Amino acid sequence: MFSIRFENMNLAKPFVDATPMSRSPEPRDLQALAAAALEYYGVHNPLYLRLWSADAGVDGTVPDRRFLGAPISELQPHDVPPGLALRPAKSVEHYDEARRAYEDVDTAHPHHTEEAAIQDLDDLQESADDGLLFDITVNDDWAGYAAAIIKPDDALGLPAYVVRELILAKKYRGHSYGPHLSTLLAQALPDPTRIFIGTIHSANQGARTAALTAGRHDVGGWLQLPLPQA
Known part of the structure; x- marks a missing residue:
């Protein structure tokens, strides 16, 4: 499920949020996820797609906030x-x-x-x-x-x-x-x-x-x- 969000409510920083997810993303998933995000929300020119993961890093992604x-x-x-x-x-x-x-x-x-x-x-x-x-x-x-x-x-x-x-x-x-x-x-x-x-x-x-x-x-x-x- 995708939705458009804005970082800290800043309209100049749109991103696509992917939630909920049935499992953590893997490198082989990223191309398809990016394509789907742009298909539905490309008109907003989002900066990134935000994904939830139990892993602290997945090749091809940039770390964001973690829950500790x-x-x-x-x-x-x-x-x-x-x-x-x-x-x-x-x-x-x-x-x-x-x-x-x-x-x-x-x-x-x-x-x-x-x-x-x-x-x-x-x-x-x-x-x-x-x-x-x-x-x-x-x-x-x-x-x-x-x-x-x-x-x-x-x-x-x-x-x-x-x-x-x-x-x-x-x-x-x-x-x-x-x-x-x-x-x-x-x-x-x-x-x-x-x-x-x-x-x-x-x-x-x-x-x-x-x-x-x-x-x-x-x-x-x-x-x-x-x-x-x-």
């Missing part, structure tokens, strides 16, 4: 650096600082703008209202945001908390805090029987490595099949 998750019971903090902690946040008073943290990462890694972006203020406030927004602190100083949401559309049908935000301010990056943020956030959430899951772009190696080191598993995700441009 684990039962909360498996994500136990250990060897947490001294001073690193989470505290519940009732409001998003540090939003400007979080936005600057993203800008700092984008400046250092220009490709990051295609991989991640800060959540809207209203979305983070929604997490705060639900008791799912936390200040990341280092020695009680604000160092970033960690947030989750119960959002079935992004949970693969699992009873899960979905990661909404994990960001560290510039001065706190490079201290090996990243792998501990998943476990600290997972254990701060109110229902320990749920799954902890979130998407990370395959090209975002820092975030992906931190998640895997924390004990999260790659359970599948999307691949992009580039399409010929008119």
Whole structure:
């Protein structure tokens, strides 16, 4: 089943989404899939066909976002650096600082703008209202945001908390805090029987490595099949 989508609702970035699929695509499938996508949606000049795969890569495709998750019971903090902690946040008073943290990462890694972006203020406030927004602190100083949401559309049908935000301010990056943020956030959430899951772009190696080191598993995700441009 194909449908036309627009990346981040940007009309200049159309793509074709292939869902549902009975199995993961193989290299021998790609030519026929591309032809079918262009037959039905070529008028939109889509940039790529997005495919779901349990495999992290298929020859001829480009990696996209992957779902990384684990039962909360498996994500136990250990060897947490001294001073690193989470505290519940009732409001998003540090939003400007979080936005600057993203800008700092984008400046250092220009490709990051295609991989991640800060959540809207209203979305983070929604997490705060639900008791799912936390200040990341280092020695009680604000160092970033960690947030989750119960959002079935992004949970693969699992009873899960979905990661909404994990960001560290510039001065706190490079201290090996990243792998501990998943476990600290997972254990701060109110229902320990749920799954902890979130998407990370395959090209975002820092975030992906931190998640895997924390004990999260790659359970599948999307691949992009580039399409010929008119």
